[in-house]
Amino acid sequence: MKREHVLGAIITAVGWLVMIIYLLPFIWMIGTSFKPIGEWGLPTLFPKVITLRNYLEVLLTGGIYGVRGHFPPIGHYLLNSLLVSICVASLTSWLGALTGYAILRYKAGGTSFANWILSLRMIPPVVVLYPLVVLTKSLALYDTLGGLILVYPLVTIPITTWFMVGSLKSVPKETEEAALLDGCTPFQVFYKITLPQATTGLATAFIFAFIFSWSEFLIPLLLAPSERAMPLTVFAAYFSNQYGILWGPLSAAAVIISIPVIVLAFLIRKYIVHGLTMGFVR
Amino acid sequence: MKPSTALILPTLAFLLILVVYPTVYLFYMMFQSFNPLLEMAPHFVGIRNFITFVNDPEAAYAIAIMLLLTAITVPAELGLGMLLGILLSSRHLHGRSILASFLLIPMSIPAVIIGLNWKMIFFTEGPLNAFLKSVGIPPQPWLSAPFGNPFNTIFCLAVLDVWQWTPFIALAVSSGIESVPAEVREAASLDGASEAQILRHVVLPMIKGVILIVLLLRVIDSLKIFDIIYMLTYGGPGSVTTTLPFYIYKVGFTLTAAHADLGYASLLAVVLLLIASILVVMVLMRVFKIERVIWE
Numbered sequence: 001m002k003r004e005h006v007l008g009a010i011i012t013a014v015g016w017l018v019m020i021i022y023l024l025p026f027i028w029m030i031g032t033s034f035k036p037i038g039e040w041g042l043p044t045l046f047p048k049v050i051t052l053r054n055y056l057e058v059l060l061t062g063g064i065y066g067v068r069g070h071f072p073p074i075g076h077y078l079l080n081s082l083l084v085s086i087c088v089a090s091l092t093s094w095l096g097a098l099t100g101y102a103i104l105r106y107k108a109g110g111t112s113f114a115n116w117i118l119s120l121r122m123i124p125p126v127v128v129l130y131p132l133v134v135l136t137k138s139l140a141l142y143d144t145l146g147g148l149i150l151v152y153p154l155v156t157i158p159i160t161t162w163f164m165v166g167s168l169k170s171v172p173k174e175t176e177e178a179a180l181l182d183g184c185t186p187f188q189v190f191y192k193i194t195l196p197q198a199t200t201g202l203a204t205a206f207i208f209a210f211i212f213s214w215s216e217f218l219i220p221l222l223l224a225p226s227e228r229a230m231p232l233t234v235f236a237a238y239f240s241n242q243y244g245i246l247w248g249p250l251s252a253a254a255v256i257i258s259i260p261v262i263v264l265a266f267l268i269r270k271y272i273v274h275g276l277t278m279g280f281v282r
Numbered sequence: 283m284k285p286s287t288a289l290i291l292p293t294l295a296f297l298l299i300l301v302v303y304p305t306v307y308l309f310y311m312m313f314q315s316f317n318p319l320l321e322m323a324p325h326f327v328g329i330r331n332f333i334t335f336v337n338d339p340e341a342a343y344a345i346a347i348m349l350l351l352t353a354i355t356v357p358a359e360l361g362l363g364m365l366l367g368i369l370l371s372s373r374h375l376h377g378r379s380i381l382a383s384f385l386l387i388p389m390s391i392p393a394v395i396i397g398l399n400w401k402m403i404f405f406t407e408g409p410l411n412a413f414l415k416s417v418g419i420p421p422q423p424w425l426s427a428p429f430g431n432p433f434n435t436i437f438c439l440a441v442l443d444v445w446q447w448t449p450f451i452a453l454a455v456s457s458g459i460e461s462v463p464a465e466v467r468e469a470a471s472l473d474g475a476s477e478a479q480i481l482r483h484v485v486l487p488m489i490k491g492v493i494l495i496v497l498l499l500r501v502i503d504s505l506k507i508f509d510i511i512y513m514l515t516y517g518g519p520g521s522v523t524t525t526l527p528f529y530i531y532k533v534g535f536t537l538t539a540a541h542a543d544l545g546y547a548s549l550l551a552v553v554l555l556l557i558a559s560i561l562v563v564m565v566l567m568r569v570f571k572i573e574r575v576i577w578e
Binding site: 096237 | 284285384385409503
């Protein structure tokens, strides 16, 4: 018994130590976001003097640093990211549910359709982006939020579809079959019987799509080059390239951009591995 | 119309616009030449882009660097991830679920933010060099490595990807280990096997499938690495870290490469598509037994 305790203490200490060292870069950045201007470059994790100025500037006032440059507040880009992510997540969790249901219950398109959707998760998006730039330009959607909402599903449809296949699987078939015999159409069965039993799965698919949309960088870099539709990720990149020395505000912006997705990932932590492996690992 | 067709119709419409049309367009464009900075419209050049590709050392280098990055990151992620996963699934570890939640942080923050974070860390007057100096190691030029030794910069990029995705392997491995039934462990334990032996000879062989799948997913995803290159090195110094996706970006979007041309970029995109498809078709479809996962 005694030996067990010692072993437990050692393993626990090692585990926590490894985790803290692992997260040091991120912890350092959080620390830097609370540091006043003189401390930015220091390797210390915690500020000697805590200041909220970085957050105030990033969120509300913008910042002016003489020759080092000035930057606008983040609000406009935050709103862009929120709008696009919510629209894409709603749209593609619904599309994913419909398609997942069709694949699961009706074998729609057979094995090849299912394989095709799966393979789309594997193709690097840079491959198809030039044609999509041409397309959005001809539809007058280039450099608009609408254009981003049209193109992001390229990334999120395969993820939500595969996630929904997995979660709809646990919905019992029997009630559906009874309803079909009573003369309901497949759409009625889907909306009135199946989907209400898979709300957790649907919400999780929504969150997955939200996280992926929030983090998307290459698509908006190429499709929304001006201020108008620019989301947070592209803003962070420009911020870093132009005012790279302003580490305090830069860190504050990075923390603000990260917090929503970290919180959402915690909410769906039970399903993360399942979702990222397209349901092939429970 | 069959009900199944009606159900997938909305998604099909999206994929037609987002995947089928662009692919067809690429195959058309790769026989054209078009530099919007110099010309008004694309014009047909036959197989000239193919000849450019065959004689373009930058393209060959970009493919090699892309594969090198895969060859560095994936084994590192697998090794570290398995160690971390085994540690995480140890029943002696207190606060397992809290640690597992912390592991979600690197995976969930946008890659751009990870690039931004580590750009500061690697900065010549940044915290890493300040720390090294305090323990007596001279500062290193992490990102401004001289042209002669490109490996430094590639190594820095690899660190970012490994930092972000090792937790994914760790979580998959630990959930795999936890799914091994307790009876199996008990039976082995009754036969006199030590914990290390059980792990080595019973548990790990049972989760081989899980490990293979996450490994292949990492290989495939490593072909997509773009954000961290954009943030950390912008393909440089010179074009040392210009992988194929980043080369496509330079040739077709910023028009800054020597062969800047949208037709040529389309050809390069088709090459990347082929490399990814070969991996998907040859390897993944044999491992991912779709029929079994969905319909059984």
